[in-house]
Amino acid sequence: MTSLLILIPLALILGLIGLGAFIWAVRSGQYEDMDGAAQRILHDMEDDPNG
Amino acid sequence: MTVAWPAGSVGEQSLAGHVQREAGGLCRIGLFVEGVRCGGCVARIERTLAAQPHVVHARLNLSTRRLDLAWKGARGQVDGLVGLLAGMGHAVVPWMPDDVAAADRRHEQDLLLAFGVSAFALANVMMLAWAVWIGHWGDMGPGTRAFFHWMQALIAVPAIAWAGRPFWGSAWRALRAGQTNMDVPIAAGVLLTTAMSLSETLRHGPHVYFDGALALLTVLLLGRWLDSRMRGRTRSGIAQLASIAAQPVTLRLADGRTEAVPAGRVRPGALVVVAAGERVGVDGVVREGLSEVDASLVTGESDPRPLAPGDEAIAGMLNLGQPILVEASAAGADSTLAEMVRLMEAAEQRRGRHVALADRVVRFYTPAVHGLALATFLGWLVLGAVGWQLALVHAVTVLIIACPCALGLAVPATQVAAAGRLLNEQVLIASPTALERAAAVDTVVLDKTGTLTLPGATLAETPADQALVALASGMAAASAHPLARALRAHAPEAPALASVREVRGEGLAWQGPDGEVRLGSAAFCKVDAPNAQAGPGPVVWMSAPGHAPARFRFAPVARPDAAEAVAALQAQGFRLVLASGDRAGPTAELAGALGIGEWHCGQTPADKAALIARLQAEGRRVVMVGDGLNDAPALALADASLAPGTAVDATRRAADAVWMGERLAPVPFTLALAARAHRIVRQNIGFSFVYNAVWVPVAMAGLVTPWIAAAAMAASSLAVTLNAMRVGRFSMPELRA
Structure with missing residues (x-):
């Protein structure tokens, strides 16, 4: 039983880290173009100083 | 008829008016780009634009085909940049202004975050719930079960409170106004389920439904997020027309x-x-x-x-x-213009009254479900002679089972799938209810010029001397004037000439070896042309040393697949009406060539709107297809409307959908797809009724335990979503050119 008291909070903390990453990804606009991002990696872009 | 030669103004609009100015001389515009198929196009377009010294930002979204473009300099420079895109074969339509887009994007992000939080909580609660379910058959003690229930409550309650905000606010506002909307049963179902589970947790009861509440919330938030992605610009075209007036x-x-x-x-x-x-x-x-x-x-x-x-x-x-x-x-x-603004205002108010099918269903669905839940509660209390707590548990399971998942998820899922399919056919949907309204249509009213015919003119008559044609084409290469472009398109292989001078409103001049060559109006070419008016369409003259004055006549031509598309519309059973502002001759000729029996010529904007109103009075559901500002009131009045991307801005905004490209095929395709999507939405609603007819009695009998609720909900959501996805594979083989 004591193992549950450690493992469940541990699972929750790991999940929260994932949730935090998801929130960061949404906030930084990574879900706005889901088709484009997958394809962009295939093309060599010249270095664009303006992003 | 002679032709004026204003630099790029006939049928050619500058996009400068759409450019937003920001601090530091930064100009910004959002454009819908035609013909983007893959990452390769994206890379090519972005690279080309970024290579321009004044461009500071160029990013193309492949999911929405929206290009965000920013540069330092003047607003007018947008036309040059658009010209670059045109040179690569990509036409553009101005998208929405940025302030509207920003608000939409924030709302969309909020929904996605709420969905993420809810899904996270669901996954963790499920993990704990499974343990309890299996424990019911095993040897889990009441202490351990209570611990697991408390853990679930700890995760679920804050997650539900936060992630459900989009529903709480809307449901509360509707109730305060004495109405109900779809959010009322959702909010009631989720909140009652949570409250009941919390009380069961406190009482150390055997069943909690936190996972059911979270699953509902997650699925509905997903539907709401999809729905928000559908909402493009729904701003009206009135503002722009009014600003002209x-x-x-x-x-x-x-x-x-x-x-x-x-x-x-x-x-x-x-x-x-x-x-x-x-x-x-x-x-x-x-x-x-x-x-x-x-x-x-x-x-x-x-x-x-x-x-x-x-x-x-x-x-x-x-x-x-x-x-x-x-x-x-x-x-x-x-004035005529003020009248048009009034017509459009009246028309748009009328259309605002359209109630989406899902909302119509909810109007009687909500009272029915709440009535059944109440009956369950009273039935168990009186006939079942159980405590009020157990009676409430059974009533709440009815609410969980009957929550309108099919409406909340399947309608937006179908619409998103349909919009995605249309985007691939270069059709952009502007209004979330557009497809639903288009599905009910039985009559198609078509404008002639710019809609059945290509916008602009095509060279119809040239001088016999091919050397002159080549010379004219070479000169025309230097100009962006629509007639020059049409001339150039006729003989694109002729070498372009350097140092051609463009005289605004007059024409083009080029210093040849034998003297000056002029291309433009009769007066500019010093042609005394009493016989200039011998047929329809604009005329461009050419004077070259040693040659008699030569004449180029332009005529509008039908879209390449106009006959095929019209035949497809007729095959779909639509009544077709041609309504043109043009004279009787050309209108009758085109109607005859395309096989449209019913046509009206010399139509003013008010006439077109009156025609739509007359058809509607006959009980017809009308879709208007037009491109001119003169079509705008009719577009706004019709049950649904389509405009080509080349239409003027106010017209595009009055339309429900805009299609790009030279073909007319997107018109029958959009109407057929709308009918298909509507059929699937109705199937889904029908499916959810069958599902409820099976499970609600089971829930009323008190036989639904949390794991049955979870399984039934997952199965129904999956079924309607998979059905919705079918619309994404829709095609019309008869239109494949």
Whole structure:
């Protein structure tokens, strides 16, 4: 039983880290173009100083 | 007819008006780009634009085909950048203004975050819930079960409170207004389930439904997020039309002075000066001056037409030539243009009354479900003779089982799948209810010029001497004028000539070895042409040393697949009506060529709107397809509307959907897809009724435990979503060119 008291909070903390990453990804606009991002990696872009 | 030669203004609009100005001389515009198929196009377009020294930002979204473009400099530079895209074969349509887009994007992000939090909580609660379910058959002690229930409550309660905000607010507002919407049963179901589970946790009861509440919330948030992605620009076209109508006009006073006044204040009999390049602000009669006007706003025909003293001038005509003096015959507030604004306002209010199918279903669905839940509660209390807590548990399971998942998820899922399919056919949906309204249509009213025909003109008659044609094409390569482009398109292989001079409003001149070659209006080419008016369409003259004056005649041509698309529409069983502002001859000719039996010519904007109203009065559901500002009131009035991407801005905004490209095929395709999508939505709603008919009695009998609720909900959501996805594979083989 004591193992549950450690493992469940541990699972929750790991999940929260994932949730935090998801929130960061949404906030930084990574879900706005889901088709484009997958394809962009295939093309060599010249270095664009303006992003 | 001679042709005016204003630099790129006939049928060619500058996009400068759509550019947003920001601090530091930064200009920004959002554009929908046609013909983007893959990451390769994205990379090519971005690279080309970024290579321009003044461009600071160019990013193309492959999911929405939206290009965000920012540069330092003048607004007008947008036309050059768009020209670059056109050179690569990508036409563009201005997208929504940025402030609207930003608000939409924030809302979309909020929903996605709420969905993420809810899904996270669901996954963790499920993990704990499974342990309890399995424990019911095993040897889990009541202490361990209570611990697991408390852990679930700890995760679920804050997650539900936070992630459900989109529903709480909306449901509360509806209830306060004495109405119900879809959010009322959702909020009631989720909140009651949570409260009941919390009380079971406190009482150390055997069943909690935190996972059911979270699953509902997660699925519905997903539906809401999909729905928000559907909502493009729904701003009306009225503002823009009204701004044209509100432009000040210049009055000539009795003492010869001039004064700028709002068009609405002009009295009949007043003299109004219309400078070159200005729009006529009032209806009236020309008193002085010879000029040419672009009457496309009024008639939809973009060929310049001459205007002489005694001719009627109509508000909205664009003066292309010399200044003219117009005597107002009606007050400014009664002008044709002001009338159009009023027509559109009335029409858009009418359309605002359309209630989406899902909302209509919810109107009787909600009271029915709440009634059944109440009956369950009372039934168990009175007949079952159990405690009120258990009676409430059974009533709440009815709410969980009957929650409108099919409506909340399947409708937006179908719409998103349909919109995605349409995007691949270069059709952009502007209004979330557009597909639903288009599905009910049985009559198609088509505009002629720019809709059935290609926008602009095509070279119809050339001089016999091919050397002259090649020379003209070489000169035309230097100009962006629509007629020059049409001429160039006729003989694209001719070498382009250097140092061609463009004279605004006149034509092109080039210093050849034997002397100056001119291409343009009859006056510019010094042609005395009494026989110039011998047929329809604009004419361009050419004078070259040692040659007789040569004539190029342009004519509008039907879209390449117009006949095929019209046949497809007829095969779909639509009644077709052609409504054109043009004269009887060309209208009848095109109607005959395409096999459209019913046609009306010489239609003013008000006539077109009246035609739509008449058809609707006959009980017809009408879709209007048009591109001119003169079509805008009819587009707004019709049950659904389509406009080509080349249409003027106010018209595109009045339309429900915009299609790109030269083909007419997207029109039958959109209508067929709308019908298909509607059928699937109805199937899904029907499915959810069957599902409820099976499970609600089970829940009322008190036989639904949390794991049955979870399984039934997952199965129904999956079924309607998979059904919705079928619309994404829709195709019409008869239209494949």
